[in-house]
Amino acid sequence: MPQVLLKTNPEAGAALQSQGRPLSAAHEAIAGTLRSQLGFNHAEFLAAPRVARDGSISWVTGLVGTVTPAAELPAAERDRLLQRAERLIEDILGLARKLRTEGGASAASAELLEQAVKTPGSGAETLLPWLYGVGGKPVLTMWGHAAPGTVVAPVVPPVVPAAAPVSAAAAAAEPNLAAAPPVVAAAPVAAAAAAAPDRRAWLVWLMWGLLGLLLAAALLFGLKRCDAAGSPSLDDEIARTEARNRALEEEVGRMARRDPRYACVREDPPPPQPAASVSDATPTPPPEPPPSAPTPPSPLDNLKRRVADAGQNCERLTEMLKKEPLLQGSGGEAGAMKQEIQRTLQSPACREKAIREAKNLCPGQRPAELAPELVIVFDASGSMRYSLNVSEEDIKRNEGAAAVEGLFRQFGMKMPPGQSSADHLMREPTRMTVARRATHALVQRVPSDMSIGLVMVDECPAARPQGFFPPPRRGELLSRIQGIEPRKGTPLADGIAKAAQMVDGSKREALIVVVSDGTESCGNDPCAVAAQLRASKPRVKVNVVDITGTGAGNCVAQATGGKVFTARNADEVAAMTSRAAQEAMGPENCRKP
Known part of the structure; x- marks a missing residue:
């Protein structure tokens, strides 16, 4: 179901126009162009406007996921969303420049x-108020608008100039005008229309006169035959009548051969043109054949053009490789193009970008081999049995009292009243209890294409790696976390080193989350291990959940570019553990196992 991102009033901005209509009315045409030329992400970048009768606009999107205004996101997420929006706008403007040249x-x-990518505002404020994140993808509202009060000039279609009047004389002189109706001014047309009845009446009288003369000639001819004497005066009259008849017939023929529309303008026929000699005659070239319709480009030609337009744009090439039907095979020219695209995507620039962007994509949108790796280093040392509000001094005093109580028990003696073991220091919720709950909740949020590693830090001299748990084994991992109990020492440095050995850290990103309440207790240096890790595996980051705020993991996080999340009560332990792993979680709308 479409989601409404924002509702704006007409006063929010001046609507840009195209051919006398608001630009937002052309959303379907614009989205169709972007979808066919650039892909789905570009088409969905512009929110669909739904205009109400009062002029207000509801901006909606068909994307699925949590809707968050860009201005309300944390700084890092907001910057990433703005960068992705700016890249989409740059692609759209690049397509516009290409189309303009055509x-x-x-x-x-x-x-x-x-015009579509313009929004009210200026500078950095142009996008931010109108940009939304939907499942991690940018969607723009109030596109196609200028700042309130801006005078918007509508785009008017070009006006075709009216044809110039053609005079009757010019039309008569032009031989081609007989094949097409002449274009004349209104006054000449009216005059010709008025003169038409006069010409028809004159022709009628002329025909009647000719008929009368013919009858008279027949009568005279008959009289001549009946005149036995053969009067010479009658013969002369017949000759004169026949001459007049021939003259009238020639006049009628001349009038019939003329164009009746212009007979009243030019009475005399044009003078005969001298016949051209055979040597002077120029042969008439044969008529040129009509131009044939251009052959539409083939799907393969269209694909070649779009691949060329994409250039080194890794995202567009990846999208084509996934969705273009011609690129699903491996033979012919399309197969050769597919191999070329794959070589481009394996270039250092595209590879670096793909690794960096993988954590911002959901399973199915990113290659499985680029999904971030996650390892949890769990502190199960003896101090984790204490309550969250117990200080280190209380723990040391209790350990001393416990040693004395052990001696008394060894010799069968009882402790003096008021000096027994301080069981109240271990009341629930203990550090172990809240750490197990927080880690359990974290595992349930990890995306479905990621495996999770576990390292136990519970006894000197070394940590105990538990291996990786792929999605089908999530239940086994949750059961193992629920069964963790406090033991003795804290080999923290070795735990971080063992976790680093489990991940790649070079060809994909990896995150190590340390959940601990204390410092190294087995004689090693966590800070030195972290410095070596940064040099050998630059894509590994260590985030530390510091229960009770001992500060023991500060140098580890700093050396690897990670962060320390301090937690002093049960709610903070859960929240800080979730935040420490957030970089590997992907967008909120990703499907979980």
Whole structure:
């Protein structure tokens, strides 16, 4: 179901226009262009506007996931979302520049794309108030708008100039005008229309006159035959009548051969043109064939063009490799293009970007081999049996009293009244109890394409790695965490070293989360181990959940670029453990096991 991101009033911004209509009315056309040319992410970047009768607009999206205004995100997440939005806008403007060079209808599409990415505001404030994160993806509202009060000039279609009037004389002189209706001014057309009845009446009278003369000639001819004497005056009259008839017939023929629309303008026929000699005659070239319609480009040609347009854009190439049907095979020209795209994606620049972005993608969107690695280093030393509010001094005093009580018991004696073991220092919730709960909740949130490692820090001289638990074994890992009990020492340095040995740290990112309440107690140096880890595996980061705030893991986090999360009560232990692992969790809408 579409999600409403924001509802804006007409006063929020001046709507940019195209052909007299608000630009937001062209959302379907713009989204279709982006979807076909750049892909799904670019098409979904512009929120769909739903305009109400009062002019307000509800901006909606079809993406699934938690909706958060960019301005309300933590600084690091906000910066990442802004960077992704700016890259999408840069791609859209690049497409607009390309379409503009093609001219014609493509230039109109370029104008729409250039106007669409404009939002009210200036500088960094242009995007931030209108940008939303939906499941980790950027979505822009109030696109196609300028700042309130801006005078927006509508884009008007070009006006085709009216045809210039053509005079009757020019039309008569142009031989091609007989094949197409002439374009004349209104006054000449009216005059011709008025003169038409006069010409028809004149022709009728002329025809009637000719008929009368023919009848008279027939009558006279008959009289001549009946005149036995053959009067010479009658023969002369017949000859004159026949001459007039021939003259009238020629006149009628001339009038019939003329264009009746212009007969009233030009009475005399044009003078005969001298016949061209055979040597002077220029042969008439044969008519040129009509231009054939251009052959539409083939799907393979379209693919070549889009691959060329993508250039070194790793995200667009990855999207095409996943969704383009022609690239799903391995033969022919499409197969060769697929291999070329794969070589580009294996370049250091694309590889670096893919590793860096993998933690911001959900399973299925990122390659399985790039999913971040996660290892939990769990402190199960003896101090974890104490309550959260017990200080280190109380623990030391209790350990001394416990040693004396042991001696008394060894000799069958009882402690003096008031000096028995301080069981109240171990009342629930203990540090172990809250650490188990927090780690249990963390494991349930890890994305479904990640395995989780576990290292136990509970006894000198060395930590005990428990191995990696893939998604099908999550239940086994949860049961093992629930069964952890406090033991003795704290080989913290060795625990971090063992965790680092379990991850790659070079070709993919890895996160080590240390949950501990104390310092190293087995004679090793956690700070030196962390410094060596940074040099050998630069993509490994160590975050420390410091229960009771001892500060023991500060140098470890600092050396690897990680952070320390201090927790002094049960709620803080749960919250800080979740925050310490957040970098490996991916977007909130990712499916969990």
